[in-house]
Amino acid sequence: MESLTNRKKVVSDKQMTFLESLYLPVVLAGMAMTFRHMFNKSATIRYPEQQRAFAPVYRGMHVLKRDEQGRENCTACGLCAVACPAEAITMVAGERLPGEEHLYREEKYAVTYEINMIRCIFCGLCEEACPKEAVFLTDRIVPTSFDREDFVYGKNRLVESIDNRIDITKRQHTGKRGKK
Amino acid sequence: MVKVTIDGIEIEVEEGTTILNAARMIGGNVVPPAMCYYSSLEGSGGNCRTCLVEIAEGSTRDPRPMPKLMVSCSTQVQDGMVVKNKTSQRVHENRGAVTEFLLINHPLDCPVCDQAGECHLQDLSFDHGGAGSRFEEEKRTFEPIDIGNKIKLHMNRCILCYRCVKVAEQLTEKRVHGVLHRGEHAEISTYIQKAVESDFSGNMIDVCPVGALTDRTFRFKSRVWFLKPMNATRECKKCPGHATVWMFGEEIYRVTGRKDAYGEIERLDGKTAWICDDCRFETKDPKQWNIEGPRKINRHSVISQNHYEIPNPLKTNVKKSLK
Missing domain, CATH: 3.10.20.740 (Ubiquitin-like (UB roll))
Structure with a gap:
């Protein structure tokens, strides 16, 4: 019966000619193809000496931002934790005491703030949910480790230091956020 | 009719x-x-x-x-x-x-406010409010003060609904707080910073539609959407002991009255089931409560964002109420 599609391949047991049975022309053609690739541009790079440029909105390790005066932006409102689909974020809030106004921007702040980097899927919803522009994902890669405990990042590793600020202006001004 | x-x-x-x-x-x-x-x-x-x-x-x-x-x-x-x-x-x-x-003098501090998630003004502005504010003048500000040792007053957030004044008038014997001044200068205050001390004063937290009056024992402890509201009862001499306990794991973080769809305390035997301050502030041990089970939460509420189930029914005394 006639096939309804033409995807079928008919098998034949055709005999090879003498030239074909030597295999040599085919082998040479194959080698020529292989050697030609030696002179093409390489598709890979030599990591870690060379590194690829990141996209401006690459979603890597988080940072907890401080404002211009060096006060922490986070007020432990919990919106990042409730938005997190992987349940990677936990926090404990505390009340700012008189005299700590230079450390925290609002009267409530996060005493502990932990992100479990193994749970995290780097979706960026925490950044999206944050009403205080406190948590951002950056182009830094989470370092590897042999211990699971090492991947629970507390405030000591998440909050940017006052002298060594993490630049996130590119993320703020590209994509959905647009130019400010 | x-x-x-x-x-x-x-x-x-x-x-x-x-x-x-x-x-x-x-x-x-x-x-x-x-x-x-x-x-x-x-x-x-x-x-x-x-x-x-x-x-x-x-x-x-x-x-x-x-x-x-x-x-x-x-x-x-x-x-x-x-x-x-x-x-x-x-x-x-x-x-x-x-x-x-209403939002003219209201601060935009929902991330800090303990009422966020169950605030009527938040719901109202979600339904009817604008995207931005046209108010250019400076908002009037007050320092938060403690009225009584269990209640915090954030006058910034107050919308002057007078509900708390009515609670003090109708539920407690001696009213010691009220609204001072008039018009734009009106503010809730106590007479010469006098503490509010009465067995039912905590109910002014429950009736407050915004976060002006909040529970000091729950201050900044958690957010309402991380807690699990459970119906609970307790034998109390002063009140019906008919309450909602807000649990986190096996711990009770705060106790409130049972509120209906309009945010009002439910009625029990024809009377409003106000709870006393002992139940609200002093009894935070799950053993002191007879926990009936999870409270029904409107699925549009942010509180239902949390995974909402009985926290290990074998460990709590849910079984007692079934008997």
């Missing part, structure tokens, strides 16, 4: 019923929002103007429309009255304006 039509739905109610209560009998989204009216507090209502409705026909005898929008919480129904709430563009625009006025 009088017949009244609200948003095209006809209902027969007793004479003397207010439009708001008639709408609540119908239920659903014909109910106007109310920030100051509280059914179990006598004399409440008429302050916030969020429940304004349009009256298209006054009554059968005099079917002329009322020229201005009326406050539904204090206007009584008349036979043949036709009320428009959701179906009226005027009401919608006016409610937006009222919301804008």
